Amino acid sequence: MENSEDEEDENEWMNSFVDSSTHSPPAAAAAAASGPSISKTPVRAHRVILHFDLDCFYAQVEMIRNPALREVPLGIQQKYIIVTCNYVARERGVNKLMSVTDAKEKCPELVLVKGEDLTHYREMSYKMTDLLMSYCPLVERLGFDENFMDVTEMVEQRLAQIVKSEDFSFKGHVYNHPSADVKASNYPRLALGSHIAAELREAVHSKLGLTGCAGIATNKLLAKLVSGTFKPNQQTTLLPENISDIMGCLSSVRKVPGVGHQTAKRLQALGLVSVKDLQLCPLNDLAKELGSPTAQRLKNLALGVDDSAVTCTGAPQSLSDEDSFKKMSSTKEVSEKTQQLLSSLVGRMRKDGRQPQTFRLTIRKYTTTNKWFSRESRQCPIPNQIGQKISSGSSDDAVMQLLPLAMKLFYRMVDCGAPFHLTLINVCFSNLQTRAAAVTGKGSITSFFSQSTSPKKSQTVVSQCQCVDSSQGIDMDHQFGTDGLISQHNKQPATQSSSSSEAPLHGLRWKQNSAVIVENTRNASCSTAGCDPDETANAVTRLPPNVDPEVFKLLPEDIQKELLSPAYVSSLYSTSSSQSGTDVPSTSKNKLPETLTDSESISDTKDAANKLNSSNRATTVNHQGKAGTSAFPGEDVMEEGGLSFPRSSDCEFPGNVDPKVFSELPPDVQRELMSEWKQQKPILKTSSSKKPGKSLMTKDRKAPGKGSQANNLFKYFKPS
DNA sequence: CAGGGTAGCT
DNA sequence: AGCTACC
Numbered sequence: 001m002e003n004s005e006d007e008e009d010e011n012e013w014m015n016s017f018v019d020s021s022t023h024s025p026p027a028a029a030a031a032a033a034s035g036p037s038i039s040k041t042p043v044r045a046h047r048v049i050l051h052f053d054l055d056c057f058y059a060q061v062e063m064i065r066n067p068a069l070r071e072v073p074l075g076i077q078q079k080y081i082i083v084t085c086n087y088v089a090r091e092r093g094v095n096k097l098m099s100v101t102d103a104k105e106k107c108p109e110l111v112l113v114k115g116e117d118l119t120h121y122r123e124m125s126y127k128m129t130d131l132l133m134s135y136c137p138l139v140e141r142l143g144f145d146e147n148f149m150d151v152t153e154m155v156e157q158r159l160a161q162i163v164k165s166e167d168f169s170f171k172g173h174v175y176n177h178p179s180a181d182v183k184a185s186n187y188p189r190l191a192l193g194s195h196i197a198a199e200l201r202e203a204v205h206s207k208l209g210l211t212g213c214a215g216i217a218t219n220k221l222l223a224k225l226v227s228g229t230f231k232p233n234q235q236t237t238l239l240p241e242n243i244s245d246i247m248g249c250l251s252s253v254r255k256v257p258g259v260g261h262q263t264a265k266r267l268q269a270l271g272l273v274s275v276k277d278l279q280l281c282p283l284n285d286l287a288k289e290l291g292s293p294t295a296q297r298l299k300n301l302a303l304g305v306d307d308s309a310v311t312c313t314g315a316p317q318s319l320s321d322e323d324s325f326k327k328m329s330s331t332k333e334v335s336e337k338t339q340q341l342l343s344s345l346v347g348r349m350r351k352d353g354r355q356p357q358t359f360r361l362t363i364r365k366y367t368t369t370n371k372w373f374s375r376e377s378r379q380c381p382i383p384n385q386i387g388q389k390i391s392s393g394s395s396d397d398a399v400m401q402l403l404p405l406a407m408k409l410f411y412r413m414v415d416c417g418a419p420f421h422l423t424l425i426n427v428c429f430s431n432l433q434t435r436a437a438a439v440t441g442k443g444s445i446t447s448f449f450s451q452s453t454s455p456k457k458s459q460t461v462v463s464q465c466q467c468v469d470s471s472q473g474i475d476m477d478h479q480f481g482t483d484g485l486i487s488q489h490n491k492q493p494a495t496q497s498s499s500s501s502e503a504p505l506h507g508l509r510w511k512q513n514s515a516v517i518v519e520n521t522r523n524a525s526c527s528t529a530g531c532d533p534d535e536t537a538n539a540v541t542r543l544p545p546n547v548d549p550e551v552f553k554l555l556p557e558d559i560q561k562e563l564l565s566p567a568y569v570s571s572l573y574s575t576s577s578s579q580s581g582t583d584v585p586s587t588s589k590n591k592l593p594e595t596l597t598d599s600e601s602i603s604d605t606k607d608a609a610n611k612l613n614s615s616n617r618a619t620t621v622n623h624q625g626k627a628g629t630s631a632f633p634g635e636d637v638m639e640e641g642g643l644s645f646p647r648s649s650d651c652e653f654p655g656n657v658d659p660k661v662f663s664e665l666p667p668d669v670q671r672e673l674m675s676e677w678k679q680q681k682p683i684l685k686t687s688s689s690k691k692p693g694k695s696l697m698t699k700d701r702k703a704p705g706k707g708s709q710a711n712n713l714f715k716y717f718k719p720s
Numbered sequence: 721c722a723g724g725g726t727a728g729c730t
Numbered sequence: 731a732g733c734t735a736c737c
């Protein structure tokens with residue numbers, strides 16, 4: 001766990017130019033504290049960042065759902081606009097964000113599919129992110145169809161393995177390098193990044209059926225800009241020597257990601273329109289208008305310099321549903337619409353498994369002066385009682401109890417004595433807490449999860465069919481300390497069995513065969529018992545197989561309920577530990593079918609990294625959890641051949657998390673953990689010591705309750 | 721801007 | 731609570 005680095009000091013741009021030398025970069029961690037690193041070369045001379053951008057995403061999803069749509073011009077319609085369209089439609093002149101009337105005029109044969117319900121897009125979007133994460137956990141989402149990935153580590157590992165004389169080239173295009181004057185050896189990291197990008201795009205295509213573009217560069221800004229240079233289904237690498245070319249090509253500052261409408265206007269007021277204008281503008285002038293930090297940032301962006309880190313996105317921090325309309329002017333309509341929105345939102349929230357603490361209602365009022373974008377919102381806490389209904393009680397009851405809350409908020413914004421005219425209503429849940437946290441006032445449940453510092457009390461959660469190793473002491477509590485407020489989820493993650501990795505993805509399967517708990521296992525007991533799903537016979541209550549019914553019965557009712565809730569599942573993952581299993585005995589076969597079922601595609605991701613790195617393309621066949629589940633012979637195979645482990649600094653892992661182990665977790669679990677760490681971080685910062693007092697609840701996003709996991713990402717998938 | 725989401729800063 | 735940004 002060394003934590004080296006730092007990072008981001010990067011001025012990678014300069015470094016690159018300086019080319020070989022002359023200045024020693026901060027050295028940064030040498031490549032390898034852990035590996036057989038060859039070169040002493042400072043590892044962080046520059047990063048290798050990938051940007052993935054799926055082609056006409058919503059249209060692709062619809063074409064997968066109904067392949068007949070592939071051959072026709074297809075537009076995805078939301079209200080009266082075409083939000084995106086397939087390439088057949090584009091050839092006929094249809095464009096994104098065109099009005100339906102204009103589009104139909106251009107292309108009368110245009111086939112329209114309504115796209116207001118985002119469910120399918122959201123699910124596919126998370127599959128994409130999870131798939132990427134299975135190769136390298138440093139993935140940041142940008143909208144539903146874009147992801148950034150920091151593959152610096154993976155590149156370094158490959159570089160270390162490369163044979164000296166090995167000749168290799170770039171995959172895909174190289175910006176401004178017409179064709180074959182590619183000299184990969186001048187930029188071996190970027191060249192390797194292009195290989196990784198190509199492999200990942202291929203994986204995305206074979207496993208999810210999606211095509212897209214990728215950009216390979218030394219920072220996010222550049223990766224994003226370059227990814228769009230060759231459009232459908234292609235990839236492009238940007239060499240440092242061409243940074244000014246690509247920046248110079250932008251027609252205005254507005255094209256720089258990070259410069260929105262408002263900023264562009266302010267810049268324009270300063271006479272700055274082109275990127276060059278901005279590059280040349282004295283920092284001081286800029287700072288006077290925008291403040292120094294923003295000024296510096298903008299200038300850097302104009303130069304192609306962006307030191308922002310790829311930040312793991314994790315689970316969403318809020319869930320919302322909205323609808324817009326031409327006109328709504330009676331409270332009855334408002335109430336009905338709000339109820340509709342709440343029903344779907346509550347449904348989503350329940351699948352998420354977390355419990356929202358805050359409810360917000362947002363409206364947009366029609367006004368001639370203001371009609372564009374002015375929204376108003378009011379929010380309020382959600383009484384615990386209602387919160388519980390949202391996540392585990394009757395959804396209808398939850399909706400019915402939320403409705404009056406929503407209406408109160410509405411009356412705070414609209415005087416119903418006078419006429420009103422709304423054009424949009426949005427309902428949002430935020431401040432999402434894990435169920436365990438919410439349920440237990442103070443950590444009762446978590447104590448079951450915690451691997452406390454004292455070995456003797458430690459209780460371990462075991463995941464089905466899997467070996468647990470209570471890990472020797474991970475001792476995170478030291479770091480985060482104290483009573484449980486934060487400490488528990490910092491447990492060292494540990495590995496999953498192959499079957500457990502799939503469980504969360506499909507939801508609730510664990511009720512049937514997943515595992516659990518309790519009882520000190522000081523170390524690794526390999527429970528094979530309970531592997532058989534049939535053992536669910538355990539119950540009426542559907543207790544997981546290895547739960548001791550006696551123990552279970554002693555628990556308070558709400559805690560029992562908690563143990564059966566979806567949220568708990570992930571807490572299993574975040575707390576259980578074991579050795580891993582890389583997946584081992586995977587059966588291999590040669591070729592993936594073009595389409596995969598959910599379970600196939602997801603379960604495959606497990607060994608994705610192995611495959612990628614070892615160039616072993618075999619995939620495992622997944623037998624839904626039958627006893628042997630191959631999985632875990634309890635063996636810890638773990639070869640690490642070419643696996644890549646993020647450095648803790650990359651990912652902002654808690655210091656004692658073993659990146660290697662982390663990298664072997666299923667992607668969804670990785671995301672949960674990451675999201676959790678991310679949430680805790682501010683706390684760590686603000687309260688250096690342990691007694692955070694108020695800071696915990698005030699500014700920090702989320703009292704991390706003890707609970708456990710951040711969230712169950714599996715909700716984003718259909719239960720199979 | 722449209723549309724239905726998101727996230728971060730203030 | 732609002733604004734800005736991103737898709």
